[in-house]
Structures are given as structure tokens and as C-alpha cells.
Amino acid sequence: MACFFRRSIAAKLGRTLQQSEDAFITALSAVPVFKKQQSADFKLPIGTLRISGILPSNVDIQQQTETLANQLEQDSVVEEISAGPGVIHFKVNRKLLVQKMLELFGKDEDDKFGLNSELFNSLKRGTTLVEYSSPNIAKKFHAGHLRSTIIGNFIANLKQSLGHDVIRMNYLGDWGMQFGLLGAGFSQFGCQEKLKQNPLQHLFEVYVQVNKEAEHNEDMKQAARDFFRQLEQHEGEAVSLWQQFREITVVEYQRVYKRLGVHFDVYSGESFHQDRAQEVVQQLQNQGLLKTSKRGTGVVDLSPAGDMSSVCTVLRSDGTTLYITRDLAAAIDRKEKYHFNEMIYVTDKSQANHFSQLFQILLSAGHSWADSCQHVPFGLVRGMKTRSGEVVFLEDVLDEARSRMLHNMSRSTTTKELENPEDTAEKVGISALIVQDFKGPLQSDYSFDWERMLQAQGDTGVFLQYTHARLCSLIRRNEEAQAAIFDPSLLLEQTSVSILQHLLRYDEVLFQSVQDLQPKHLVNFLLKLSHLVASAHRELPVKGSHQDVAQARLRLFSAACSVLANGMRILGITPVDKM
Ligand code: ARG
Numbered sequence: 001m002a003c004f005f006r007r008s009i010a011a012k013l014g015r016t017l018q019q020s021e022d023a024f025i026t027a028l029s030a031v032p033v034f035k036k037q038q039s040a041d042f043k044l045p046i047g048t049l050r051i052s053g054i055l056p057s058n059v060d061i062q063q064q065t066e067t068l069a070n071q072l073e074q075d076s077v078v079e080e081i082s083a084g085p086g087v088i089h090f091k092v093n094r095k096l097l098v099q100k101m102l103e104l105f106g107k108d109e110d111d112k113f114g115l116n117s118e119l120f121n122s123l124k125r126g127t128t129l130v131e132y133s134s135p136n137i138a139k140k141f142h143a144g145h146l147r148s149t150i151i152g153n154f155i156a157n158l159k160q161s162l163g164h165d166v167i168r169m170n171y172l173g174d175w176g177m178q179f180g181l182l183g184a185g186f187s188q189f190g191c192q193e194k195l196k197q198n199p200l201q202h203l204f205e206v207y208v209q210v211n212k213e214a215e216h217n218e219d220m221k222q223a224a225r226d227f228f229r230q231l232e233q234h235e236g237e238a239v240s241l242w243q244q245f246r247e248i249t250v251v252e253y254q255r256v257y258k259r260l261g262v263h264f265d266v267y268s269g270e271s272f273h274q275d276r277a278q279e280v281v282q283q284l285q286n287q288g289l290l291k292t293s294k295r296g297t298g299v300v301d302l303s304p305a306g307d308m309s310s311v312c313t314v315l316r317s318d319g320t321t322l323y324i325t326r327d328l329a330a331a332i333d334r335k336e337k338y339h340f341n342e343m344i345y346v347t348d349k350s351q352a353n354h355f356s357q358l359f360q361i362l363l364s365a366g367h368s369w370a371d372s373c374q375h376v377p378f379g380l381v382r383g384m385k386t387r388s389g390e391v392v393f394l395e396d397v398l399d400e401a402r403s404r405m406l407h408n409m410s411r412s413t414t415t416k417e418l419e420n421p422e423d424t425a426e427k428v429g430i431s432a433l434i435v436q437d438f439k440g441p442l443q444s445d446y447s448f449d450w451e452r453m454l455q456a457q458g459d460t461g462v463f464l465q466y467t468h469a470r471l472c473s474l475i476r477r478n479e480e481a482q483a484a485i486f487d488p489s490l491l492l493e494q495t496s497v498s499i500l501q502h503l504l505r506y507d508e509v510l511f512q513s514v515q516d517l518q519p520k521h522l523v524n525f526l527l528k529l530s531h532l533v534a535s536a537h538r539e540l541p542v543k544g545s546h547q548d549v550a551q552a553r554l555r556l557f558s559a560a561c562s563v564l565a566n567g568m569r570i571l572g573i574t575p576v577d578k579m
Contacts, residue, residue: 003117003507004100005092008077009042016071023054025118026511030504031089033532038494040080040089041097041501047086061086094497098488101500102555106484110562115161117507123514126341129167129334130156133262134347136173137249138182138207141200141394143381143448144348149394150434151378151442152346153262153572154519161570162514167338170253171330172269174246178207180228183241184220185210199248200393232274232320246271256395260430261574268330276329277321281314289364290314300361312357327358328365335369342372344517349377349443376517379445381437401429404454405462409579417578424576429454431461431573435527438519438571459527464568465576467530470537471561472577474554478542481550482558490552495539499532499560506563510570519571526567533560 006028007021014021027048031039046065050057055064062085069083080091104113132152135145152168160166182203189209194202214220230238250267257263281298284290291308293299298315301308314325334340345355355375362370384391386400406425409415418424436453440446456462475482491497502525509525512518536557542550565575 003504005041005077005097005504007118008092009044009090012072012075012078013044016068016073017054019054022118022121023052026122027052028090029508030501032505033498033502033528038497039501040082040091041504042090042092043084044088044090045086046088094492095488097497097500098491101503102486102488102491102559105559105562106555110559111566113503113559113563113566114506114510115163117511119507119511120162120514123162124341125163126165127167127338128156128159128164129169129338129340129343130159130346131169131171131344132156132346133257133264134171134173135253135394136178137246138178138203139173140204140392143384143391144378146384146394146397146433147348147378147381147437148346149257149260149262150437150572151376151519152344154438154570155344155346155376155517157570157572158510158514158517162510167266167340168264169266169268169334170264172246172250172267172271174249174269175271175274175326177224177228179231179242179245180224180226181210181214182207182245183227183231183238184223185213186241188213195244195248199252200395203245203249204392242271253394256393256398259398259426260394261572270323270326270330273326273329273333274321276333277325280325280328280332281321284314284361284365287365289361300364302357302360312361314361324354324358324361327354328361331358331362331370331373332367335367340372342374344374344376346376346378349379351375352377376442378442382445382447384448397433398426398430400450401433401454402426404450405429405432408454408456408462412579414578424579427574427576428462428465428579431465431568433461434571434573435459435461435464435523438523440520442518442520461573464526464530464564464573465579467533468561468564468568468575469577469579471533471557471564474537474542474557475561476577478550478554481542481547481554483551486552486555487548488552490549491556493540495532495536496553496556499529499536499556502529502532503559503563506567522567522571526564526571529560529564529567533557533564536560 006025009028010021010024013024024044028042028044031041031043033039046055046061046068049055050061065086065088066083069081069088072081074081077092077096078090079093082089130152133145133149135141156166156168185206189206191202210220214224227238231242281290284300289300291299291301291311293311293313296317297313299311299313301311303310312324313322314328315321331343334343352375359370359373384397386396391397402422402425405428406421409421409425415421432453439459453460454462456466505525509521512521540553542553542557545553568575
């Protein structure tokens with residue numbers, strides 16, 4: 001269901017200025033609710049119309065604003081039109097606002113709210129490949145991998161809900177010298193029994209041990225090199241051990257990702273592109289793009305002047321390929337296989353240069369689709385530690401979030417009524433992790449803080465879950481008051497109008513999010529919604545109110561509950577019904 005008010009106002013502007021109404025759809029925006037004060041519902045900055053050439057830009061802007069405001073006629077939908085500094089404000093009929101907003105709910109289509117907005121008409125849909133998480137086998141799963149996992153999941157969810165076909169891909173670090181070490185070390189330090197019991201832990205232990213050994217033991221180093229060479233030459237025994245390590249790791253990760261509510265359509269990895277990487281180098285050579293450096297490595301010249309002042313190495317002097325060479329092969333392969341319209345890589349910002357070089361080389365090699373590839377960088381997380389120390393495995397973070405949350409919940413009486421308190425604590429704990437991570441701009445670094453992120457009051461994931469659970473409980477307890485019809489004139493208090501005005505912004509928030517791929521817009525929208533709902537709980541009681549009033553209020557609360565749940569799901573949070 002598209003936004004009735006945005007369309008009506010755009011149509012009015014279209015008629016007055018003799019333009020198609022589409023021209024005004026994105027220029028109009030809902031006015032943010034501020035401290036529940038009375039305000040207009042939509043605003044139109046005149047500057048935008050001057051930039052787009054709809055209005056002349058060589059006249060006085062204030063006069064232009066006032067003239068247009070006077071030209072626009074009020075009607076039964078738009079009751080007030082007024083000029084502010086360079087902006088026109090529109091206030092719609094209050095009863096109609098209540099009715100039109102709330103009639104969208106309660107028809108089994110609650111989860112579509114905002115998604116069919118005319119704002120999205122200009123979006124190019126199609127296939128989006130999102131690559132995220134991408135940890136390295138046998139190495140540490142660090143905070144950066146956790147960030148990539150939840151940010152990538154958010155981007156995939158967002159695109160999917162707006163109608164893109166999304167391919168979710170995990171690109172494992174499953175190749176390289178670490179496998180030489182692991183393979184060579186496993187016969188000495190490894191144990192099949194332990195590998196079965198606690199695979200990630202055991203592989204990591206062996207990896208640490210063999211690294212230490214190789215520091216002073218030349219034989220170990222040689223054995224590692226030999227093992228890796230056997231792998232590169234596809235020798236049976238080496239390959240089957242590597243395969244075992246990889247398979248076990250993927251199964252383990254799948255289990256942990258499931259706890260996190262994350263899944264992948266494809267588990268790809270660097271190993272898949274080993275052979276193709278050599279072909280890519282060959283092609284670069286054929287195209288005359290491959291140069292040999294003084295050190296004998298194969299490089300591509302990326303300097304604007306073509307003087308080799310900035311180069312990217314794609315081949316070692318011993319003829320082996322690098323991380324970027326495999327990425328080149330992987331990108332080409334994905335384009336051929338999935339015909340994506342856009343591809344998004346999510347990693348920390350230290351890899352920004354890597355991706356910019358990757359896209360540049362693809363473009364020079366004639367792959368014009370590289371323009372539709374994008375790197376979404378994020379900042380560092382400081383101090384992600386559990387009680388037992390530094391985080392090595394994703395599971396440790398999830399366990400700690402769950403146990404801390406369980407502890408906090410045990411103080412509340414309602415926890416005792418929960419069927420599965422661990423499960424609830426897990427979901428709430430994860431939402432705390434996500435909201436802490438998503439609150440600011442992705443590029444910023446932040447400090448991980450268990451205490452702060454788990455606070456029930458304040459702008460946390462716990463607060464969102466608490467608000468959702470409280471709304472669900474209100475709806476459950478008043479089932480008999482739920483009705484298909486309601487009287488809009490019973491919801492004209494400022495408290496309910498503010499909630500509806502806030503909901504008017506939902507499609508804009510999603511629109512903004514899909515443009516810059518930043519989750520903070522949606523997080524802040526949902527936090528604000530939760531604060532407004534908290535006031536509504538105080539000021540608009542359902543219990544003890546006359547039946548008509550109870551019905552109408554319940555309808556408002558149900559709408560807020562649906563939007564909250566929808567938004568949380570896009571963020572990658574599973575809303576809980578009780579806590
Ligand atoms: N495995 C890499 C790391 O841990 C991230 C991979 C990112 N994706 C890519 N296509 N290079 O740093």
C-alpha cells in the first residue's frame with residue numbers, strides 16, 4: 001500500500017505547477033516528530049525544486065516559497081499549508097491520518113507496511129550478491145568478522161524486503177600457507193577425536209602450536225611448504241585432509257550462524273579460484289596489462305600517468321597467486337554464474353584499498369560491470385572480550401551475551417513464566433550486540449561495552465525487545481477487544497498522532513538506508529518509535545477504557561508492534577513475544 005498522503009500532496013503540487021506528480025514524490029518528506037509537539041506532517045524544501053529545475057533558481061527563495069504556498073489550495077485531505085523559511089509545511093486532516101494509516105494493518109499484510117511505497121519506484125531491482133562474514137579457517141574469528149556478518153545480513157535483508165533477488169555468500173579464507181602449516185602440523189599435534197568434539201577449537205590449537213614450532217624448527221617450515229605444494233598440485237592425501245578441515249569448519253559455522261539468525265546461500269572460498277586465478281593473470285598478460293617489477297613480481301600499473309608510480313601485485317616472483325588475484329578470479333566467476341546486477345563486499349575499512357584496486361583492475365581488463373561492485377567498509381571494534389579473555393570464536397561472544405542477559409532477566413518476575421528463558425536471553429542478547437553495532441555510522445570505530453549494551457533502559461537492543469514484548473503482551477491480554485473496525489475519532493490525542501506521524505517516515509527511512517546502506521537510520525527510527533510507545537502505554541490505557549476506546553487504542557498498538565517487528569527483522573533481530 002502506497003502512502004496516500006504523499007501521493008495526494010504530490011498530485012496537488014503537480015496540478016498547481018503543471019508537472020507530473022512523480023517529480024514531487026521524493027522531494028516531500030515526513031516531518032520528524034519532536035518531543036510529541038504538534039507539528040505539520042510533511043514538508044517540501046523549495047531548494048530541492050530549484051535544483052531539479054522545477055522552479056527557477058534566480059528569484060528570491062522566500063518569496064517563491066510564500067507564493068507557492070498561497071497558490072496551493074487546501075482541501076479535505078490537506079487542511080493546512082503554510083510557508084516556513086524556504087520550506088512549505090502540510091498538515092493533513094487528523095481523522096484521515098488515523099484512518100488511512102491504521103487501515104493498512106490487521107489484514108495479514110502488516111509485514112508489507114512501507115515496502116510498496118512510491119519512493120521505491122526509481123530503484124533498480126534485479127540480483128544483488130552480498131558477500132559477508134568470510135572468516136578464515138583455523139584462524140581467529142575476530143570482531144571484524146562479527147561486524148561483517150551482521151552488517152552483511154542487514155544489507156541482504158533490506159535488499160530482499162525491497163524486492164531484490166539476493167544471493168548471500170560467504171567467502172571463506174580456506175587457502176594459503178596456513179593450510180601448509182595445519183596439514184604438516186596435524187600429524188604431530190592433531191587428534192581426530194578432538195577434531196570431532198570441538199573442531200574450531202582444535203584446529204586453532206594445532207595452528208597456534210605448529211606456528212610456534214615453525215618459528216625455530218626449519219624442518220617444520222619445510223614440511224609446511226611441502227604440504228602446501230602438494231595441495232596446490234591437488235595431491236590426494238593432502239587434499240582430503242584439507243577437505244576434512246574445511247567441511248568440519250563449515251558445519252560448525254553453520255550451527256553458530258543459525259544461533260545468530262544468519263544464513264548463506266553459498267559457501268565459496270579462496271580455494272575455489274586457485275586455478276582460475278592463473279588464467280586471470282594470463283589474460284592480463286594477453287591484454288598487455290601485466291608488467292614485471294624490478295623484484296620479478298607480476299604487477300598491474302594503476303597510476304594515472306602510467307609511470308608505475310602506483311602498482312598492484314598480482315603474481316609472486318615464484319609464480320604463485322595472491323589474495324587479490326583470487327578475488328579477481330572470484331568476481332569474474334560470480335558474474336558469469338549469478339549474472340548479478342550489483343555486488344556488495346562487506347569488510348573492515350582496512351581493506352578499502354584492496355577493493356578499490358580490485359575494481360580498478362577489473363575495469364581496465366574490460367569488465368565494465370565492476371562499476372556495479374561496491375565495498376561497504378566499517379570501523380574497528382575495541383575491546384571485544386569475554387569473561388575468560390580475548391575472543392577467538394564467535395560462539396564465545398554469543399554464549400557470553402546469552403549468559404549475561406539471562407542473569408539480568410533473572411531479576412524480573414516475568415522471566416519465571418518463560419518456557420525457554422535461555423532461548424529468549426539468546427535472542428535479546430544478540431539484539432543488544434546488533435543495536436550497539438548499528439547505532440553509529442559504520443565507518444566509525446567503537447568500544448565494545450557489555451554493561452552499556454545490555455541496559456534495559458536507554459537506546460539498546462534490549463529496549464527494543466522489551467518494547468516489542470510489552471506490546472505483544474498487551475495485545476494478548478486484550479484479545480477480546482480486538483475488532484476489525486475502529487473509530488478514528490477516538491485516536492486524536494497528540495500521543496497517538498505522534499506515533500502515526502512517526503510511522504509516516506518508515507518508507508523514507510528504508511529509502512535512505514538502501515541508498516547509503518547504513519543501518520543507523522532504521523535503528524534510530526525504531527528506538528524513537530519505542531520511546532513514543534512508552535508514552536502511549538502511560539497515556540492511552542487499554543484496560544479499563546470504554547470498549548470503543550480500547551478497540552481503537554489496541555489498533556494503534558498493534559500497528560506500532562508490527563512496524564517494530566518488521567524493522568527489527570530487517571536489522572537481523574528476531575523479536576521476542578515475551579521476556
Ligand atoms: N577472509 C578475509 C579476512 O578475514 C575477508 C574476505 C573478504 N572478501 C573478499 N572477497 N576479499 O580478512
